[in-house]
Every structure is written in structure tokens, then in C-alpha cells.
């Protein structure tokens with residue numbers, strides 16, 4: 219079983235590789251694409267991983283060449299009027315490792331990390347109507363859909379809706 223843990227700035231190269239993979243492998247699942255993602259900016263991932271209340275839960279295969287198999291980002295919203303809220307983003311499991319509980323494991327660590335931030339009372343996320351497995355995972359963890367946004371993203375002229383979900387802690 220891979221180690222389920224929060225990533226550190228030293229894990230930035232491993233995360234960069236998985237981030238590139240997810241943006242190419244699952245384009246409907248993420249708002250960003252490889253051309254406009256924060257991860258292409260030199261040093262941006264390590265800087266993010268060094269911040270407080272801005273974490274990435276990962277499943278790390280600690281073999282001779284350590285590799286990241288899954289991730290779930292969690293960040294506390296910065297504006298003072300929204301400090302009771304956290305956002306989960308970038309949930310992904312590499313295809314060969316799916317269906318083995320890693321998605322649930324990194325989500326649980328992301329949620330439990332937000333629970334440790336004093337005053338955080340809810341978590342929100344958005345999920346495409348093209349990724350039903352992800353929506354099922356979030357529902358199984360207690361997230362409820364509060365709205366659906368039609369035509370939220372477009373790729374090459376095709377459109378998809380996004381479900382907005384939240385979890386009260």
C-alpha cells in the first residue's frame with residue numbers, strides 16, 4: 219500500500235509529473251489545461267507546498283524510484299469573509315491505480331487536514347458531469363450538490379456542466 223501523506227516542497231518534482239499527467243489524461247475533470255496551469259510556472263508548486271493551510275494529500279509509492287499515484291489539494295480560502303471555507307481541488311488517481319481505495323484515502327486526508335484548521339466549517343468543490351466516478355466518491359464522503367452550472371467548461375466546441383458540492387464539517 220502506498221504511503222498516504224501530505225506532500226512537502228521536496229515532493230514538487232513528483233507532483234509536477236502527476237499534474238501534467240492529469241491535465242492530459244482527464245481534460246474534463248480540471249478547469250486548467252497544460253498551457254495555462256500554475257504548475258508550468260517554475261517554482262510555483264514548491265512555493266504552494268510551503269504555504270500554511272494550503273496542502274496536497276498524496277499517495278506515494280515509496281519504491282526505489284518514488285512515484286506519486288494520487289493527489290487531492292486542499293486550501294483555506296484567503297479573504298477574511300470566507301475563512302470558514304476550504305476548497306478541494308486537483309483530485310486524481312493514475313489510471314493503473316484506480317479502484318483500490320486511493321481516491322478515497324487522499325480525499326479523507328484532505329478533509330481531515332481541513333478539520334485541523336481552526337474555524338473551517340465547510341469544504342466545497344466542483345465536479346464535471348463527465349466524471350461520474352468522482353461525483354460518486356464525493357457523495358459517498360457526504361458532499362451534497364447545491365447547484366449545477368450548465369456550459370461551465372468547453373473543450374474544442376463541446377460543453378460540460380459542473381456540479382458544485384459542499385460538505386459541512
Ligand SMILES: CC(C)(COP(=O)(O)OP(=O)(O)OC[C@H]1O[C@@H](n2cnc3c(N)ncnc32)[C@H](O)[C@@H]1OP(=O)(O)O)[C@@H](O)C(=O)NCCC(=O)NCCS
Nearest residue numbers: 247309310311316317318319320321322349351352354355
Ligand atoms: C474519481 C477518482 C479520483 C476515483 O479514484 P479511485 O482511487 O479509483 O477511487 P476509490 O477506489 O477510492 O473508490 C472510492 C469511491 O469512488 C467511487 N468510484 C470509483 N470508481 C468508480 C467507478 N468506476 N464508477 C462509479 N463510482 C466509482 C465509488 O463511490 C467508490 O466507492 P466504493 O469503492 O465504496 O464503491 C479516479 O477515478 C480519477 O482519478 N478519475 C479521473 C480524474 C477525475 O475525475 N478527478 C475528479 C476531479 S473533480
